[in-house]
Amino acid sequence: MHGGIERKLARWGIAFVMPAVAFFTLFSFYPIVSAFITSLTNRKILSLLRPDFVGFKNYGYLLGSPDFWNSIRATAVFTLGTFIPLLIFSLVIAFFITGMKRGQRSIQLAYYSPAILSSVVAAVIWLSMLDPRGLANQFLNALLGTHGIDHRWLASSTMVQLSTMLVYFWKYIGYFVIIFITGLASIPPGVYEAATIDGANRWQSFGRITLPLLRPTIAFVSIMSMLQCLKTFSTQYLFTQSGAPGAPINVITLNIYNTGIRDHLIGRASAMSIILFVIMLGFTAVQLRVSGGEKVSY
Amino acid sequence: MKRLLFLVLCVAIAGALWATGTTEEDDGPMTIKFWTHEDPNRTEIEERYIREFEAANPDVTIERVTNSSAKVPELLLTAFAANEGPHIFNTQIEDGYAYIANARVAPVDARAAGYANDSALIDAYVPGVLDPVSAGGDVYGLPLELTNWAIYLNKRVFRDAGLDPEVDYPRTWEEVVEVSEAIAIRDGQILTRRGFDFRYPYFLVSMIPMVEQLGGQLISDDGKTAIVGDEAWLEFLTYMQQWGPNGMNLGSPTYTNARKTFNQDNNDIAMAMSGLYQAGRIRSDNAEFYSSGDWMVIPYPQFENAVNEVASAYYGHYYMVNIQVPEREQEMAWKFVGYMLSHPEEYLDRVGLVQPTNALMASNTFLSTPYAEVFAQDMELGNIVYYAEDSARMQELVKEAVEAVMLSGESPEKALASLKVKAQELLDQQ
Structure with missing residues (x-):
């Protein structure tokens, strides 16, 4: 009798999960398998001819290509240069916002507002600011007390990398701040009260209570922000379309796009996307292991 | 049994719908x-x-x-x-x-x-x-x-810089530099008025003819060799290096597109490269400027030491x-x-x-x-632009080389060496 109820409940559970499974299968799993199969061929995007099976030739080509390794470098620089500051600053800002007595909502809204803009709109706004005659030069010159210095936000190899990081940081900081605020709110206030009674100051509370209890949120934010950074595309795409040099910011996704759409080599582009998928999967697994996953106890 | 029947029915309906959807109508x-x-x-x-x-x-x-x-x-x-x-x-x-x-x-x-x-x-x-x-x-x-493209010239900007547009307009690329230097206004390192600037995304149409004037080629006549004539390419890349912010700072791809800003007649650009269609766009964007008689069109410049007289590609x-x-x-x-x-x-x-x-x-x-x-x-002096299945990629390689010397501080020799290897690899893949 008991087994019958469980079976009935399980059936309902399966029914509710099925749409999500079907969605995942159709829009995530199938494209991954399809991309892997395509990566083993020399398929060209416009060709109506049946593509030849070339085995792992595309992967061999990529691993020997300086252009691909430059993309790995550009992606690594962008990811490290963006996701680490994102993680640290969003946590610090969330901590300060949580401690504010007034104006929490307004500050949260102000931080979050760039996140609702599309990446393309964000990049266009920043393009006008980073123009040699734009606000970025004017602001920095006023700040440094210099005059007429062109900081070459889009023209110099180093600065254009920094500019893409700046856009991404500005766009996503609010999103992760909100997640951290939610995480901070889930820590029972009693724990802090007990620590205060025991004589702990604010920094000790932060180091001994907040950080350990926030571990699942930190793991979530670090994985999410890293994956976002690895998938970055529109900022780099729009910057290169607007005259910025391509090589310094030719991240893997941009290289995939150019190889597939501009060069028509969809087989090679698929191989690159599979490599990116494996990199993302590997980093996620490592981060989950390092952060200790979801386990936390009060 | 019922479940099997239901599945068969679903497949049959889907098949019928698919067949209906792909039927071609004869009238x-x-x-x-x-x-x-x-x-x-x-x-x-x-x-x-x-x-x-x-x-x-x-x-x-x-x-x-x-x-x-x-x-x-x-x-x-x-x-x-x-x-x-x-x-x-x-x-x-x-x-x-x-x-x-x-x-x-x-x-x-x-x-x-x-x-x-x-x-x-x-x-x-x-x-x-x-x-x-x-x-x-x-x-x-x-x-x-x-x-094909020639150069649209704003006479007001020329006069504002103390030049006579009918007499002082540039005939050579060397004169383009001289005139642009005379017209340019800078706020420190930042250009607030440019004499001329290139149409950067279109390297095959606007820049390959400069190499051809100097005796170089994108692809050899037999179609087997890419980037022919090292001397010509080096001279072209050096010219572009000097044009950019690391050289004489006369223009850069990161400034607003010269062709677009030309129509506004805002005293921020004197010359821009475009086709015959540009006149109609000036008329649409700025009728007063169009009818003012303060613009004219001059031919595509040549290098002083050009060995071939070549104009913009068409x-x-x-x-x-x-x-x-x-x-x-x-x-x-x-x-x-x-x-x-x-x-x-x-x-x-x-x-x-x-x-x-x-x-x-x-x-x-x-x-x-x-x-x-x-x-x-x-047009009589120009060639048809390079076209092939991979011409977009070839253009990208030329773009990389020009950007490397103009923006990334790379030497023309190094940029050329890299361009030769990549362009030849691309050509060999065809």
């Missing part, structure tokens, strides 16, 4: 999808052609969809990759040639397009202009425009028809293309586009168009 109404790039002057006349064509062919609806010229190649590629391309499209030959190479477009239906036969069609056009869209004895596209935008649509619709598509192209004088007069038919080139409309003779003379 009845049809919708022709027509994708093209934005041009307000063209839109005005082509929408009228659509109305006239639909009135004469009541069963036909033409859906005209426009996007920016930079976006069209990408949208077309995505649509064709999914076998959902439009009936009619146009794109520059550098991008369009891949559709011919991959058999994605139908040969021109000469009779539907309004010609007695294929020979009559070929004879109607200036010799050679259909070569880029010809393969295996068939013609696969009809030119919406054949364009390129074509060709109308093509998707071979995957039913034959009845292909025929109607060519009929509509033929109808649009039967108004070459209006295209020239209202839009500034040259459809290179023998009749148009001999017409008073062409001969009396302001500065048409500058473009015509330059």
Whole structure:
């Protein structure tokens, strides 16, 4: 009798999960398998001819290509240069916002507002600011007390990398701040009260209570922000379309796009996307292991 | 059993729906999808052609969809990759040639397009202009425009800099530097007024002729070697290095596109490179400037030590028809293309586009168009732009080399060495 109820409940559970499974299968799993199969061929995007099976030739080509390794470098620089500051600053800002007595909502809204803009709109706004005659030069010159210095936000190899990081940081900081605020709110206030009674100051509370209890949120934010950074595309795409040099910011996704759409080599582009998928999967697994996953106890 | 029956029924219904959806109709109404790039002057006349064509062919609806010229190649590629391309499209030959190479477009239906036969069609056009869209004895596209670029000059800016535009306009690339230096205004390192600036995304059209003037080539005559003539390439790359922010700081790809800002007459650019169509766009954007008489067009400059007199390359935008649509619709598509192209004088007069038919080139409309003779003379000195299945990639490699010397501080020698290796690899892959 008991087994019958469980079976009935399980059936309902399966029914509710099925749409999500079907969605995942159709829009995530199938494209991954399809991309892997395509990566083993020399398929060209416009060709109506049946593509030849070339085995792992595309992967061999990529691993020997300086252009691909430059993309790995550009992606690594962008990811490290963006996701680490994102993680640290969003946590610090969330901590300060949580401690504010007034104006929490307004500050949260102000931080979050760039996140609702599309990446393309964000990049266009920043393009006008980073123009040699734009606000970025004017602001920095006023700040440094210099005059007429062109900081070459889009023209110099180093600065254009920094500019893409700046856009991404500005766009996503609010999103992760909100997640951290939610995480901070889930820590029972009693724990802090007990620590205060025991004589702990604010920094000790932060180091001994907040950080350990926030571990699942930190793991979530670090994985999410890293994956976002690895998938970055529109900022780099729009910057290169607007005259910025391509090589310094030719991240893997941009290289995939150019190889597939501009060069028509969809087989090679698929191989690159599979490599990116494996990199993302590997980093996620490592981060989950390092952060200790979801386990936390009060 | 019930479950099995239900599944069979579902499969049968889905199959029936699929079969119905793919059935081709032999007669009845049809919708022709027509994708093209934005041009307000063209839109005005082509929408009228659509109305006239639909009135004469009541069963036909033409859906005209426009996007920016930079976006069209990408949208077309995505649509064709999914076998959902439009009936009619146009794109520059550098991008369009891949559709011919991959058999994605139908040969021109000469009779539907309004010609007695294929020979009559070929004879109607200036010799050679259909070569880029010809393969295996068939013609696969009809030119919406054949364009080369010259230099538009703002006389007010010249006078403001103390120069006489009629006398001091630059004839050589060396003079372009001198004049630009005289016109440039800088706030520290930041250029607030430029003398001239290049059209950076279009390296094959605007910059390869500079290399050719110096005796170099993008591809050798036998088609086997890429980047020919090291001395010429080095001189060109050195010129670009000196032009950029690390050299004389006269311009850069990161400044606002010179052609766009030229029309505004804001005293921030004196010269920009463009085609005959630019006059129509000045008229649309700034009628006062257009009618002021304060602009003129000068020929594409030459290097002082040029060994070949070469002007800007010319390129074509060709109308093509998707071979995957039913034959009845292909025929109607060519009929509509033929109808649009039967108004070459209006295209020239209202839009500034040259459809290179023998009749148009001999017409008073062409001969009396302001500065048409500058473009015509330059076209005689120019070559058709490099077109191949991979021309977009080749352009990207030239772009990389120019950006490396202009923006990244790389030496011309190093940029050239890298360009040679990559371009040759690309050529060998063909």
